[in-house]
Amino acid sequence: MPELGRAALVAALGLILYAVVAGGYAALRGRRRLLDSAANALVAAFAAAGIASLVLFAALAARDFSFEYVARSTSRELPMGYTLAAFWSGQAGSLLLWLLVLTGSASAAIALNRGLVRDVLPWAVPILGAVAAFFAILLVFVASPFATQAAPADGAGMNPSLQNPYMMIHPPMLYLGYVGLTVPFAFAMAALASKRTDERWIVATRRWTLAAWTFLGFGILLGAKWAYEEVGWGGWYAWDPVENAALMPWLVATAFLHSVMVQEKKNMLRVWNVVLVAGAFGLSLFGTFLTRSGVINSIHSFTQGPIGLWFLGFIAVVVAASTALILARMSHLRSRTRLESLVSREAAFLYNNLFLVAFALTVLWGVVYPLVSEAVRGVAVTVGAPYYDFFAVVFGLPVVLLMGIGPLVAWRRASLRSLGASLLWPAGIALAAGSALLVWGAGSSPAGLVGYTFGAFVLAAIVLEFARGTRARKGLEKGGWLAAFTSLVARNRRRYGGYVVHASIVLLLIGAIGIGGFSTTREARLAPGESLAVGGYRVELLGADERRGANAQELRANLAVYRGDERVGTIAAGKNRYLAEEQTSNEVAIRTDWLRGEDLFVIGDRFFENGSVYLKVFVNPLVNLIWLAGFVFVAGALVAMWPDAREQRRLAGRLAIARA
Amino acid sequence: MEAVALILAALLTGALVLFVARPFLRDAETPDERLEDADPAAAERLALLEERDRALAALKELEFDHRTGKVSDDDYRELVGPLRREAAHALRALESKEAGKGEPVRTNVRS
Numbered sequence: 216m217p218e219l220g221r222a223a224l225v226a227a228l229g230l231i232l233y234a235v236v237a238g239g240y241a242a243l244r245g246r247r248r249l250l251d252s253a254a255n256a257l258v259a260a261f262a263a264a265g266i267a268s269l270v271l272f273a274a275l276a277a278r279d280f281s282f283e284y285v286a287r288s289t290s291r292e293l294p295m296g297y298t299l300a301a302f303w304s305g306q307a308g309s310l311l312l313w314l315l316v317l318t319g320s321a322s323a324a325i326a327l328n329r330g331l332v333r334d335v336l337p338w339a340v341p342i343l344g345a346v347a348a349f350f351a352i353l354l355v356f357v358a359s360p361f362a363t364q365a366a367p368a369d370g371a372g373m374n375p376s377l378q379n380p381y382m383m384i385h386p387p388m389l390y391l392g393y394v395g396l397t398v399p400f401a402f403a404m405a406a407l408a409s410k411r412t413d414e415r416w417i418v419a420t421r422r423w424t425l426a427a428w429t430f431l432g433f434g435i436l437l438g439a440k441w442a443y444e445e446v447g448w449g450g451w452y453a454w455d456p457v458e459n460a461a462l463m464p465w466l467v468a469t470a471f472l473h474s475v476m477v478q479e480k481k482n483m484l485r486v487w488n489v490v491l492v493a494g495a496f497g498l499s500l501f502g503t504f505l506t507r508s509g510v511i512n513s514i515h516s517f518t519q520g521p522i523g524l525w526f527l528g529f530i531a532v533v534v535a536a537s538t539a540l541i542l543a544r545m546s547h548l549r550s551r552t553r554l555e556s557l558v559s560r561e562a563a564f565l566y567n568n569l570f571l572v573a574f575a576l577t578v579l580w581g582v583v584y585p586l587v588s589e590a591v592r593g594v595a596v597t598v599g600a601p602y603y604d605f606f607a608v609v610f611g612l613p614v615v616l617l618m619g620i621g622p623l624v625a626w627r628r629a630s631l632r633s634l635g636a637s638l639l640w641p642a643g644i645a646l647a648a649g650s651a652l653l654v655w656g657a658g659s660s661p662a663g664l665v666g667y668t669f670g671a672f673v674l675a676a677i678v679l680e681f682a683r684g685t686r687a688r689k690g691l692e693k694g695g696w697l698a699a700f701t702s703l704v705a706r707n708r709r710r711y712g713g714y715v716v717h718a719s720i721v722l723l724l725i726g727a728i729g730i731g732g733f734s735t736t737r738e739a740r741l742a743p744g745e746s747l748a749v750g751g752y753r754v755e756l757l758g759a760d761e762r763r764g765a766n767a768q769e770l771r772a773n774l775a776v777y778r779g780d781e782r783v784g785t786i787a788a789g790k791n792r793y794l795a796e797e798q799t800s801n802e803v804a805i806r807t808d809w810l811r812g813e814d815l816f817v818i819g820d821r822f823f824e825n826g827s828v829y830l831k832v833f834v835n836p837l838v839n840l841i842w843l844a845g846f847v848f849v850a851g852a853l854v855a856m857w858p859d860a861r862e863q864r865r866l867a868g869r870l871a872i873a874r875a
Numbered sequence: 876m877e878a879v880a881l882i883l884a885a886l887l888t889g890a891l892v893l894f895v896a897r898p899f900l901r902d903a904e905t906p907d908e909r910l911e912d913a914d915p916a917a918a919e920r921l922a923l924l925e926e927r928d929r930a931l932a933a934l935k936e937l938e939f940d941h942r943t944g945k946v947s948d949d950d951y952r953e954l955v956g957p958l959r960r961e962a963a964h965a966l967r968a969l970e971s972k973e974a975g976k977g978e979p980v981r982t983n984v985r986s
Contacts, residue, residue: 216880218880218881218884219880219883219884222880222884222887222888223884223887226884226887226888226891230891230895233895245909247898247909248898248899248902249898251897251898252895252896252897252898252899255894255895255897255898256895258894259891259894259895262887262891263887263891266887334918411918413918413921413922413925414925415921479929480929480932480933481929482925482926482929623945624945625937625940625945625946625950625954626933626936626937626940627933627954628950628954629946629950630947630949630950632947632949633945633946633947633949633950636944636947637944637945683943683944683945684939684943686943687939687942687943690942691942865928869921869924869925869928870921872920872924873917873918873920873921873924874914874917
């Protein structure tokens with residue numbers, strides 16, 4: 216069936232090019248039927264990309280090694296789940312996933328916004344089509360997943376690091392995030408092209424932006440969980456360039472989600488918002504480029520290929536075109552509203568934007584500098600964790616502090632006296648928490664202590680906001696406390712969903728500081744019967760054994776775990792030697808104490824002939840709050856993006872009057 | 876297998892072409908090519924309505940923040956006046972637009 220796959224991709228490309236040309240002509244000349252036809256072409260391209268995807272899935276499921284892609288990414292012994300996940304583990308498959316998700320998102324965004332932004336859509340269709348065309352061209356001419364060969368007896372298998380359940384969902388999450396950012400970008404540019412720069416493009420794409428941002432954020436955390444378990448160095452985030460590739464657009468999208476509220480409330484930051492949208496999209500393309508071009512020497516960049524220059528060229532076109540369009544429409548974006556006070560909600564959003572964007576640019580420089588250095592000076596350099604850690608503290612801590620201050624400040628302006636009164640309780644609680652932690656010995660990590668104090672401040676501010684809001688609603692409406700609380704959240708889902716997201720960031724902060732600042736580690740060579748004490752645990756080597764797994768030889772050190780004198784469990788750490796791939800991977804042992812939120816984390820580093828094993832043992836306090844933060848983050852995001860019938864009615868009414 | 880694939884591809888192409896051509900086939904008799912909302916007056920009205928809604932929402936939020944204690948009495952008194960004037964100005968601008976008095980449309984209605 217490779218012919219069907221190739222035909223579907225060619226059809227998708229033809230349809231997308233038609234959408235670009237017909238949509239562009241329709242927008243310029245005002246042709247309604249041609250525009251509808253161009254929009255239909257994007258839907259048809261989604262169907263064609265869907266058929267191509269089904270063909271690839273079928274080839275993977277049948278382990279049809281006459282497909283070069285299948286032979287390169289899988290083997291006969293690879294479990295079926297990972298075999299199907301090979302769809303996005305390689306370059307061509309992930310490009311196909313981009314195209315599928317993009318054409319699907321574009322079709323849905325156009326269909327759902329016909330009522331709200333009918334006058335913006337004529338330009339949104341060709342812009343969405345132009346982005347899709349880039350990926351379709353790559354798939355047809357540069358990196359086809361349907362290239363064939365004489366089928367070998369077995370495939371080369373999958374990189375062992377990718378054989379992890381989290382890797383089955385982490386890449387699609389990131390792609391949903393990357394691709395999702397195309398929609399707000401396309402609508403923002405379409406609003407500029409059509410000179411309709413009112414707030415409708417923001418309203419139309421708000422949920423798309425939130426959803427893309429949520430997928431990206433959750434995807435980053437899934438990747439961190441994968442790295443924690445699979446890469447096995449005892450940490451959770453290594454500032455790897457490809458990890459950073461997803462972090463940068465997430466940071467810029469975070470800034471946008473805040474600054475867009477200033478535009479909605481005060482009609483300010485209009486230029487800044489389109490710059491942020493274009494920046495987030497450009498960085499999502501850059502992220503795909505980093506992952507898929509092989510330009511970065513990273514544990515994550517699994518593919519090498521000729522598409523790097525294509526990506527760089529496309530990114531350059533996107534940056535140039537968006538910059539030109541923003542400059543050309545500057546007069547439509549200027550606002551006469553000014554910042555009234557440096558002590559106001561909008562000012563807090565502005566500060567948070569500056570820190571977030573500064574951090575994103577710092578990370579970008581850390582990623583790009585080695586490339587520039589190698590290209591210009593011929594010297595390969597590495598930007599290590601200390602660089603990122605320093606700026607994470609410098610820019611991250613003020614952002615955390617602002618998460619607490621921002622919600623307590625009124626829009627427009629607040630007197631210092633009023634602000635002081637609002638901050639009194641959260642600041643008092645934070646200082647009490649910080650002092651208590653200092654007494655308990657948390658002063659060994661000053662940045663960690665400050666982080667925890669700021670975290671306590673944010674949590675106290677959030678609780679205060681919910682409490683005061685519920686009390687005020689109870690005074691306004693009949694019913695009990697629960698009804699008042701429900702009404703409070705329902706009336707401003709974005710605000711209160713946002714507070715839940717802020718709480719998740721605090722959880723993540725607590726977990727990250729826990730593992731980064733307060734973990735304990737020891738390593739030693741143990742003979743059977745010997746033990747190693749670390750962080751309140753004692754680990755005893757019972758013995759080592761080797762067994763045959765589904766597609767690997769599994770070497771394991773069996774360990775008894777004691778807490779005090781009580782034996783609390785048995786774990787096994789070791790290595791897998793993958794047969795088809797001829798590679799070895801660390802398989803760490805993790806014992807989680809859910810009540811403490813901590814992990815006992817063991818790496819079986821070296822195995823010796825006499826049965827002894829060299830072990831690295833970590834006790835990672837509070838690390839599980841990082842994973843819990845992921846769920847709280849998604850819950851908050853869902854509250855924030857839940858459809859608001861009241862707002863829909865208001866918008867519909869406003870449009871009806873305007874068009875009357 | 877190849878023949879099946881070719882037939883499927885041909886059928887698929889036909890279906891997709893029909894779907895793309897649907898707007899022309901459906902409206903062949905009475906083609907209406909106008910793209911809606913190209914009217915600049917509608918865009919002006921929309922901008923004014925946005926101003927009105929923004930001002931009213933700001934007033935509502937100020938009231939609630941005052942009630943929760945986030946905004947002190949002094950700050951409330953200082954802020955509420957200008958906000959009420961903004962809302963009134965936005966409403967007046969809309970009314971004059973509706974009445975066709977031709978008051979210049981302002982994107983920012985602060986007084």
